[in-house]
Amino acid sequence: MEYMTLLIADDEPVILRGLKKLLPWEEMGLSIIGEANDGEELRQQIVRLQPQLVISDISMPGSSGIEIMRELQAQGSRIPVIFISAFQEFDYARDAVKLGALDYLVKPIDKNQLEQVVRRAIGIIREQCNEELTQERLSYYEQKSRLDATEKLVNGLLDGDRRALPSLLETEALNNTVPVTVCVLEVEEQIHHERWEEQERNLVQFAIANIIRENLQQHEQLECGLLVFKEDRFVILIQHTDEDTPRECMHLLQANIAEYLKIEMGCAIGQTCAELSLAAVSYQSALEALKRKYFARTGSVIEYDIAVDDEQMMTDSIVISSLPDLHTELIRAWTALEPMRMEQLLEQLFMCIRREAKSQRYTAVTSTYNSILTLNRELLQRGGGIEQDHTNSDWLSRLDACATYEQLTYEACHILRSLLQQSSNKSGGKELTLLTETKLYIEQHYNDNITLETVAARVYMNPYYFSSFFKKHTGQNFKNYVTDIRMKHALKLLLETDNLVYEIAELVGYNNVRHFSDMFKKQYGRVPQEYRQACKS
Known part of the structure; x- marks a missing residue:
């Protein structure tokens, strides 16, 4: 239960105690919130406690009740006052009634008489409360009606309806000769997501709108700032003379909303136009800038002119212009084991996707997904990649x-690196088999005219990659490995047979005996004949 508040005053403590016990105040809906022992204290208590009813002795030290009533009347106060006095003084009673006192009671106070007066006071207080409530509601609805009408006109102006301009100018809040910039704010994590109930969305929108309006009112550099809610976005029409004002205002709004509501807002600033009638032009440019929100960092303020310049610079910086070319180069770099080149190509890939997306989020996502699928198909043809299954739909999700887009490129790079790593692991067993086959072939054909190109062709590798592959797994280049095999067999023939040196050279694949002798000496420190003699002696 909400009690009405009562303040009592008398310079005699026994009277104060008696007043508190005389009536069942709480049952009547009254709560005694303070007591005063003289006129000055009563004055201070009225200012501090703002009671709804006062019962006071009319004559107290410090200041009389008549003086306090005159002050209340001068302030426009409507607090009902009941005076009590030890004397039936006509002048006091007349002045008290003239100044608006509710009644004048003579001590000793009659309980029934006091109760009747108090109940009459309660009725008056209720009427006053109802009047104030009604007035507040009227004031609220009048203000809301004006605000709704202004927002409707602003919405029309932003849509290009210049018929709204004269009515807006009549409000005196706007000036057609002051530059105008339209800014658009959008919740980064859409509050229309399934996890948001409608009531929660409404509360969030209400809270954001309050912060925006409060900031607009407090910003000293704004000539005018009006907020409308349009197509699930917060649209702010700003009139200003300083060109930096919109940027400063939006950064401040983002910071305040993030601090108080823990919500990130994407923000776009349209181009500044010379007069209010061109607000629709500024609004459309703000929407164009907002489309690039996906391609900006979280919490960025995107300015239309700067966004256009950045887009052009990004386009001009691309080296390889087509996605198919980039896919081919990426596979080539992976095959050639060039990780640095791959990183450079990935960077170019995402720049190319962004350029071709033309600020469309859906296009960027699908193009990135298709690039991953394309690269996976290429890897599958080379014995790597991942077979088509639920993994692919998981990539898209x-x-x-x-x-x-920054997060998209990070996620896509993670998928691609994982895919390439799995392909490498998957091809690891195959590589081991190929290495075994290659070594066996060399062991069986070391005495033939075998070359890196002929062996690479047998395992379906290009010579450049085969050379890297062979050295990676043996620690030797191909030519040295073949030489070691030939020298091993030559040494065995030299020590276990009586074959002449030129015969041994031919048996291990050398047509030039001088070249064979040089290679043998390089391997074992002596030419073949000297080595044989040294071993026999």
């Missing part, structure tokens, strides 16, 4: 869940 992961990419689509990214809030910004």
